[in-house]
Amino acid sequence: MGKQAAGCALAVGMVISTAAIALRAYQSAPSLPATPAIRVSTRLVVLDVVASGKDGMAITDLKSEDFKLEENGKQQKISGFGLERAGAPVKPPALPPGVYSNRPEYHMPSGALTVLLIDGLNTPYTNQARVREQMIRYAATQMSAGQQTAVYALGSRLVRLQDFTSDPRLIATALSSYKPQLPSVNTGTTLAPLQGGAGLAGLNPGEAEFVAANIQQFEGDQTATALQYRIQGTLAAMQALSRILGGNPGRKNLVWVTxxxxxxMIAEQNDITYAQTRAGNFGQAPVPNEISNASYANHIQQTATEGVKRVAALMTSAQISVYPVDAKGLLGATLADASRQGSNGAGLLMIGGDYGEAVSNASNRQFASQATMEEMAQQTGGRAYINRNDIDRAVALAAADGSTYYSLSYYPEKKKFDGGYRKLKVVVSRPGVQLRYRPGYFAIEPEKVSDKDKQPELISALAGPSNATMVVFDARIVPPAPAAKVDLPVQFLVQADTFTGEDGKNGERAVDLDFYVTAFTKDGKMAANTGKAVATSLPADQYLQMQQKGLLMPVNISLPPGSYDLRLAVRDNHTGYVGTLSVPLTLKQP
Incomplete structure (x- = not known):
């Protein structure tokens, strides 16, 4: 993208000094919201704690002094405390003409939020229709009044089916529009057994073993490729949801039907077992001797470790709790049923030890899958719903859980964030109280995004199904008089408490932001794009002005007459956080 550098403090200071004039256009707009609960630069850790009695009912009369919080065994001083509960949504005032915003209050309701995610990427085609049917039943019969809910689907990419609404009819309509998806790549299902003359019956034992080994190797390669595809797609979806929900304060429930x-989610434990690899993800167990494939699949999951850490940190910052709901429903322990032909992928009949091993592998696969769901829920402060056929009821329970919780915040005594995992422990003095919360977090140091990662991450954010809200900004766009080609001014006003200013010399604060404006035609083609960079250190007085008024940055883009989807983005290069905004634009003919 074409980018103009604005690298000196004087230039930025002049921009900030004009903010008061520009802000007159925003006088009828609401004041900027309070500082978000988490910004890595402040090292403030926020922990949601759900407290309930033995009857499962929420306990709402605990005080700050009733809680004791430890990090890695050391008690921490609780600096912030509050009881959060669902309330009536508050509608923000209308924005002035020509002003647009990605502030969450203009795109998401206040209070408890629930996201329903139908996972077609990690769910067999045969299960998806049943999932859709039961989720429609949930919307029609069990969705709580006033429950603000959005619906997303994950296939080759994340798609929004319905924005936040409390209307069950809209949720049911969105769920009805979901079509079960076949995987874009082989998801690990083994080859169909060879039949008749195409089988291995005419080969001697040595030849049959050789052919079977080659088929098994091919299947192993398919499984490993599918695993890599699923990991990348799932991490991208979690990252996108964190960007979308992160700017909205408070707890969010992600009900993940998969x-x-x-x-x-424990990155160091991303290790695929020998039995898992041999059994594949959804198919019958292939022939024996698959250690090389197990090693390859293990390598794929190990290389995902850093990505898992980053996504886990993003989800912690966004206060997203995951509620996995097993799309397979209630299954037997062995997965042996009449549909199984007792053959492996090479068409050979499994008998004796081979068949017993195949059944064992299938059981291990099921247990490992459910254990991962339980772990995902535990690590994010949610609950897992497995081994039940009433998926609609499971979704209802997950959506209602955690609507009342305590918010505890503290500044860790160990200031340096070294990327390690820090264990948390919370206890209360009152007996009989059951607590649920995240058991820890990754203390990841904010770092500048590498040049090679900048463009892919930006493209991912701009192509997301909803606005990213990790960096919050307003934009004033007033088209000039019609002309054959106009120079359209876009004025960004970035909320100062959603990006970082790193400490520098003599009290200066370093700011490193990128601004982007991209115009797409109605058929999705890029018409023009431009950008501007602000990488400078500000004196203390100018930084104070910026904190009070926000950072104003003008960016111009040249366009001919037409209808466009204008996509704006601001990225904080200190943290990698991104904010995006989509604005419809029509430039009239002269």
């Missing part, structure tokens, strides 16, 4: 999750 048949399996391709990685562990």
């Amino acid at each position: 048949a399996s999750l391709p990685f562990s």
Whole structure:
């Protein structure tokens, strides 16, 4: 993208000094919201704690002094405390003409939020129709009054089916529009057994073993490729949801209806077992001797470790709790049923030890899948719903859980964030109280995004199904008089408490932001794009002005007459956080 550098403090200071004039256009707009609960630069850790009695009912009369919080065994001083509960949504005032915003209050309701995610990437085609049917039943019969809910679907990419609404009819309509999806790549299902003359019956034992080994190797390669595809797609979806929901304060419930999750949220435990690889993800167990394939699949999951850490940190920052719901429903322990032909992928009949091993592998696969769901829920402060056929009821329970919770915040005594995992422990003085919360977090140091990662991450954010809200900004766009080609001014006003200013010399604060404006035609083609960079250190007085008024940055883009989808983005290069905004634009003919 074409980018103009604005690298000196004087230029930025002049921009900030004009903010008061520009802000007159925003006088009828609401004041900027309070500082978000988490910004890595402040090292403030926020922990949601759900407290209930033995009857499962929420306990709402606990005080700050009733809680004790430890990090890695050391008690921490609780600096912020509050009881959060669902309330009536508050509608923000209308924005002035020509002003647009990605502030969450203009795109998401206040209070408890629930996201329903139908996972077609990690769920067999045969299970997806049943999932859709039961989720429609949930919307029609069990969705709580006033429950603000959005619906997303995950296939080759994340798609929004319905924005937040409390209307069950809209949710049911969105769920009805979902079509079961075949995987874009082989998801690990083994080859159909060879039949008749195409089988291995005419070969001697040595030849049959050789052919079977080659088929088994091919299947192993397919499984490993599918695993990599699923890991990348799932991580991208979690990252996108964190960007979308992160700017909205408070807890969010992500009800994830899936048949399996391709990685562990405990990054160091991303290890695929020998039995898992041999059994594949959804198909029958292939022939024996698959250690090389197990090693390859293990390598794929191990290389995902850093990505899992980053996504886990993003989800912690966004206060997203995951509620996995097993799309397979209630299954037997062995998965042996009449549909199984007792053959492996090479068409050979499994008998004796081979068949017993295949049944064992299938059981291990099921248990491992459910264990990963339980772990995902535990690590994010949610609950897993497995081994039940009433998926609609499971979704209802997950959506209602955690609507009342305590918010505890503290500044860790260990200031340096070294990327390690820090264990948390919360206890209360009152007996009989059951607590549920995240058991820990990754203390990841904010770092500048590498040049090679900048463009892919930006494209991912701009192509997301909803606005990213990790960096919050307003934009004033007033088209000039019609002309054959106009120079359209876009004025960004970035909320100062949603990006970082790193400490520098003599009290200066370093700011490193990128601004982007991209115009797409109605058929999705890029018409023009431009950008501007602000990488400078501000004196203390100018930084104080910026904190009070926000950072104003003008960016111009040249366009001919026509209808466009204008996509705006601001990225904080200190943290990698991104904010995006989509604005419809029509430039009239002269």
